[in-house]
Amino acid sequence: MKKQVFTIEEAKKKLEYYCIYRDRSHREVMQKLHEMNIIPEAIDQIILHLIKENFLNEERFARSFVRGKFYQKKWGKNKIRQALKRHDIHPNLIEKAFMEIDREDYQKTIQKLIKKKTSEYREMNPYKLKQKISNYLIQKGYGYQDFSDLI
Numbered sequence: 001m002k003k004q005v006f007t008i009e010e011a012k013k014k015l016e017y018y019c020i021y022r023d024r025s026h027r028e029v030m031q032k033l034h035e036m037n038i039i040p041e042a043i044d045q046i047i048l049h050l051i052k053e054n055f056l057n058e059e060r061f062a063r064s065f066v067r068g069k070f071y072q073k074k075w076g077k078n079k080i081r082q083a084l085k086r087h088d089i090h091p092n093l094i095e096k097a098f099m100e101i102d103r104e105d106y107q108k109t110i111q112k113l114i115k116k117k118t119s120e121y122r123e124m125n126p127y128k129l130k131q132k133i134s135n136y137l138i139q140k141g142y143g144y145q146d147f148s149d150l151i
Helices: 008-021 026-035 040-052 058-071 077-086 091-100 103-120 126-139
Strands: none
Touching: 008 026, 008 040, 026 040, 058 077, 058 091, 058 103, 077 091, 103 126
16 A cells, blocks of 8 residues: 655645644644654654644643543543643643642532442442442542542
C-alpha cells in the first residue's frame, strides 16, 4: 500500500480540523504528525502555526479534559491527574485545570457514587460493603481522604 504524502499546507489544514473537532494535547498532535509521516523540520513549523493560530492550547486542553472526565465520566482527581500526565501536561497546568471542578460538586458526586453502589450491594455485611465501595471509589480515582468520612 502506498503511503500518502502531504505538503506542509495540507498537513496544516488537516491538523487544524483535527484540533477543531475537540481540544488536543501537544502529544496527540505530535502522534498524528508522525502517523502522517511528516518530516521533523515541518513538524516544528506546523506545531508553531497551530499554537500561533490558537488551534493548539495545552491549558485549554487540560481544562476541557478535566471538565469532561469529571462531569461526564465521574472520574476522581487522581485518575484525571494520571491521564493528564500520560498526555505530558505540566503539573502546574494540571493543578490549574482542577479549578474547573467545583468543590461542592466533587463531594456531591462522591455521595451519589456511594449511594449508587450501596443500592447495588444491599445484602452484604457492613464491613464488606464499605470495602467494596472504597475499592470502587479508589478505582474511579478518588482519594481515601475524600470519601472515608462519607461511607
